Amino acid sequence: MAIPDTLEFDDIQGLVIRGYGALPAACYLLLKIRDLRRARPWLRELTGQISYASHRPDEQAVNLAVTYHGLTNLRIEQTILERFSDEFRSGMTTPHKRRILGDEGDNAPEQWLWGGPNTTQVDLLLMCFGQDTVTLNTLCHQLRDGMTDHGLAQIARLDTEPLPDFKEHFGFRDSIGQPYIAEFDLWDRPHPNPVPLGEFLLGYPNGYGRFTQRPLVEPGQDQHNLLAADPEGSDQHDLGLNGTYLVFRQLDQDVPGFWHAMKHQAEATDHERADPVRIAAKLVGRWPSGTALVQSPTRDDPSVIDKDDFRYHRSDQEGLKCPLGAHIRRTHPRDSLPPEPGSEKSVAFSNRHRLLRRGRVYGTPFDDSLDPARFLDDLDREEAPVARGLHFICLNGNIGRQFEFVQHTWANNPNFNGLYQDPDPLVGARQAYGLPQQQFTIQQRPARCKLQDLPAFVQTRGGGYFFLPSRRALTFLFSPPANGRRPRTRKGATP
Amino acid sequence: MPEGQREFMKRVIHGVKVALASLHPMPQNALTIRMPVVASREPTLRQVLADINDDPPDNPVMPFSVFSQLHFARFLLLDGPNDPETYGTTLIFMANVDGSATQFIDEMVQQVAHGLDQVLNACRGYPPRRKRTRASRRAYLRRHTIDSQAFYINTVGRSARQIRQEDELHQALQSFLSDLDAANIVTAQELRSIIIEYVSGNPELSWALTSPNRPSLIWRAVEDLRFATLMALGGLILFWGWPILLVWLLVLRGREFSDEEYTHRPALSRLNQLRATEDIAAHNPFAAVGYVKPGWLRRTNARALLAAAQATLRHVFNKGDLAGVPVLGLDGVDTIHFARWTLLDNDRRLLFTSNYDGSLESYMVDFIDKVAWGLNLIFSNGVGYPRTRWLVHEGARKEQRFKDYLGLHQIENQVWFTPYPHLTAVNIANNEAIREGLQGGMDEAQAQAWLRRL
Structure with missing residues (x-):
């Protein structure tokens, strides 16, 4: 089951291997297919404009993903639709998914800006990137003019806001603990724990050394041989190969609420060393500079160069440096969980639940400095709440074992790691099993300090599961059916 | 007959x-x-x-x-x-x-x-x-x-009453600690004695200063004797019967090549129907039923393995760590409260039911990552189970086939009751250790380790 020496980078969408850091302007266009007959040729032409991984763009880039609803609107055959993963087909808003993802109460899909039951169903997601706002806007206008002439409609445009130093709105450096994928590393740097390619790209061995469930089509369904052969060796053609699943969540962040709570907790804990930034760092597991608490337990040390170079078990088994329930310790536990904490086995376990994050920040910052100290100077400066947050986007080959597992078993689970009522302090749901879950435990000696009544700091405002196809798959999906007209499948039919 | x-x-x-x-x-x-x-x-x-x-x-x-x-x-x-x-x-x-x-x-x-x-x-x-x-x-x-042919108890001897009581103790100690002005408390021993004092001064908690009802010495002696007898019996079977067992194993190995493996997936509507009642508590009930492979050989094999499993579950894996054998590098599972295997319809079907912590996804991940070998031994006697090699290899390790197999066999619980919906097995064990730590002397390091549980 060897991976071919060279990946077909020109078949893989660019977003898989790069976050387009050099293109700071970005927006996401949510589209609906109005008239398939007219949309198809335009979309097919668009596949030529998409940015693939073989080329590093320095002006602009476009990537394209499609929802399950979009596939049905493209009138893909039912037998093919059924080959996609269960999570992708069910979507994000079934009663069970709401429960495990924490999308209840204020987070309920009924109140979402997009992707919920009360808004237009999204078919396609166009992700546009530009070196500056002018380039981006030109690109978007051009795309928009083209699409409206061709049977497509824009449901919404989600803008982003580049913040300096990879900061997110609470004032912490983000995008640090990304999975390392050896095949994407042009310099072939040695890395102790590469994550198998199949965890992020369909058609390659995953963390179990096997192929993840993916859509395969019968040769008769692909008469023009648009797709590649099944790498697993069957006579089927692989619609999934070089594609992956994309999870999108629009997460509003309540910045003044967060820092108010930190200030309040610092006063309540009545500890000489307790200051709001310190407590916030305990919640996150990192200091505002991004340096991990395990690397520098008592104060922020921005000089640490590799902020991803640490493990938990040997240096902080008890959580005295980084609390056992801190955000980064639960969304990426490294070597801290069973089996055999501290071992390679534990790291391999953790690596079967990784996410390749590709999101961007939106909304104006609370303070341009993004410095928590400045935030705290005047927390009441805004008269009305300002919409800001994170367009969380992640890529994974198995939504159930990766995104949903991380969100439910690790982030939302109040009993994570032997705790009792502690959800992820940043993103975890504040209610589970009909009980409030609002605690956070800071391990220390002689006894822990427990923060009580933590409100929610993040609110889900939209979301969806997407398929990010390969170049070949895009061509296949946008081509007219091979056998002439097929019976029209029921619109919006979800099994 | x-x-x-x-x-x-x-x-x-x-x-x-x-x-x-x-x-x-x-x-x-x-x-x-x-x-x-x-x-x-x-x-x-x-x-x-x-x-x-x-x-x-x-x-x-x-x-x-x-x-x-x-x-x-x-x-x-x-x-x-x-x-x-x-x-x-x-x-x-x-x-x-x-x-x-x-x-x-x-x-x-x-x-x-x-x-x-x-x-x-x-x-x-x-x-x-x-x-x-x-x-x-x-x-x-x-x-x-x-x-039932095999029955797993997370911790033999721990009663529902004890679990509920120790939950109350845990909550009381948490409030006590949160309200405590700990500024002047420096050592763990000091803090521990303050906690013990609080418990003994509180009539509603003073039960916690006694040990939970444990099986008597005689009971434990009989249990050990039973285990020794079963071990001896097993030893004899191995000693005298190894040629038969070897032939048995080879025949089964042969069957592994030809036994049918299900390759279809459960209907999504069915899965969503099953999921609709899951994840409403810290733990979930699981139930699945399937056919035992036809023929005398497989049925006897299933019976024999379940009997062996029962002996092992009762005598070895009875302290919260299912199938963990550190010397063999086997990792246990500490998220299962109870599980049982019940043969039905003259051994033609096997019903498996359990109560486990977390979501079905994490339960399946535990199966695949940690105890695939044990599952393979028993469930490879089921029709359509992912193909195994030498009874223990592959099988459940084939992630997608295994998940599909479970989905094809899972059934709904019309009614499910849990008396402690907010507790995981790990929480329950921790609560018991907190109670036990209220008794006896401890040095500073021991007291510190005990305080970590709170």
Whole structure:
């Protein structure tokens, strides 16, 4: 089951291997297919404009993903639709998914800006990137003019806001603990724990050394041989190969609420060393500079160069440096969980639940400095709440074992790691099993300090599961059916 | 053997087992009652069960919270196997109880007789209205009680009452610690003695300063003797029977090449229907039923492996870590409260039920990552199970095939009751360790380690 020496980078969408850091302007266009007959040729032409991984763009880039609803609107055959993963087909808003993802109460899909039951169903997601706002806007206008002439409609445009130093709105450096994928590393740097390619790209061995469930089509369904052969060796053609699943969540962040709570907790804990930034760092597991608490337990040390170079078990088994329930310790536990904490086995376990994050920040910052100290100077400066947050986007080959597992078993689970009522302090749901879950435990000696009544700091405002196809798959999906007209499948039919 | 005789033999064997168990009772037991449902009354039965499941602890029909010795309980409706020897739909009641199963039946007949009538009215052979007495109800339930071939108890001897009490203790200590002005407390020993003082000064908690009821020395001695006897028996079988076992193994290895492996996926609508009732507590109930591969060889194999599993579960994996054998590099699972394997329909079907922490996804991940070998040994006797190699390899390690296989066999629980919905098995064990740490002397390091539990 060897991976071919060279990946077909020109078949893989660019977003898989790069976050387009050099293109700071970005927006996401949510589209609906109005008239398939007219949309198809335009979309097919668009596949030529998409940015693939073989080329590093320095002006602009476009990537394209499609929802399950979009596939049905493209009138893909039912037998093919059924080959996609269960999570992708069910979507994000079934009663069970709401429960495990924490999308209840204020987070309920009924109140979402997009992707919920009360808004237009999204078919396609166009992700546009530009070196500056002018380039981006030109690109978007051009795309928009083209699409409206061709049977497509824009449901919404989600803008982003580049913040300096990879900061997110609470004032912490983000995008640090990304999975390392050896095949994407042009310099072939040695890395102790590469994550198998199949965890992020369909058609390659995953963390179990096997192929993840993916859509395969019968040769008769692909008469023009648009797709590649099944790498697993069957006579089927692989619609999934070089594609992956994309999870999108629009997460509003309540910045003044967060820092108010930190200030309040610092006063309540009545500890000489307790200051709001310190407590916030305990919640996150990192200091505002991004340096991990395990690397520098008592104060922020921005000089640490590799902020991803640490493990938990040997240096902080008890959580005295980084609390056992801190955000980064639960969304990426490294070597801290069973089996055999501290071992390679534990790291391999953790690596079967990784996410390749590709999101961007939106909304104006609370303070341009993004410095928590400045935030705290005047927390009441805004008269009305300002919409800001994170367009969380992640890529994974198995939504159930990766995104949903991380969100439910690790982030939302109040009993994570032997705790009792502690959800992820940043993103975890504040209610589970009909009980409030609002605690956070800071391990220390002689006894822990427990923060009580933590409100929610993040609110889900939209979301969806997407398929990010390969170049070949895009061509296949946008081509007219091979056998002439097929019976029209029921619109919006979800099994 | 004619059906009647076989049934009679089963009742005799069951009676002998009950008699033996009463001489040396296990502290926790599995009760399984399987009753045939009158087809015309099934819709009403489903409605009654749905009403119970609206509020399992406190519903008016069968309020499970009245049973202090009850851990988990559930009702399942099981379709009959579709082949000539027709069994119709059956209703299965399962409970994990402290004390004997027959005691629990008596308790049910005493406490929820009316509720039993409402449910079992739909069951064939249940005493008609005018003949319903405690004795007739009890006799019916006992007559329909069936044995499980293997039963896993997370921690033998830990009662439901103890779990609830220690939960209260944990919560009380948490509030105490949160309200405590700890500024002047420097050492762990000092803090520990303040906590002990608080507990002993609080009449509602002072029970915590005694050890939980543990099985007696004699009981444990008999248990050890039983284990030693079984080990010796196993040794003898290996010593004298190894050529047969070897041939057996090779024949099974041969079958592994030809046995059918399911390659289809469960319908998404079915999966979503199953998921609809999951993840409403810190733990979930799992239930799945499947056919045992036909033929004498596979059935005997399943019986033998379940017997071996039962001995191992009872005597080795009885302290919260299922199938963990550090010297062999085998990792255990600490998220399962109870599990049982029950052969049905003359060994043609196997019903597996368990109560586990977290979501089904994380449960399956535990299976695949940690105890695939153990699952393979037993479930590879099931029709369509992902192909194994040498009985323990592959099988469940084939992630997608295994998940699909579970999805194809999982069934719904019409009713499920948990008395401690917010606690995981790890929480429960931690609470017990907190209670135990209130007694005896500790040095500074020990006291510090104990305080970490709070």
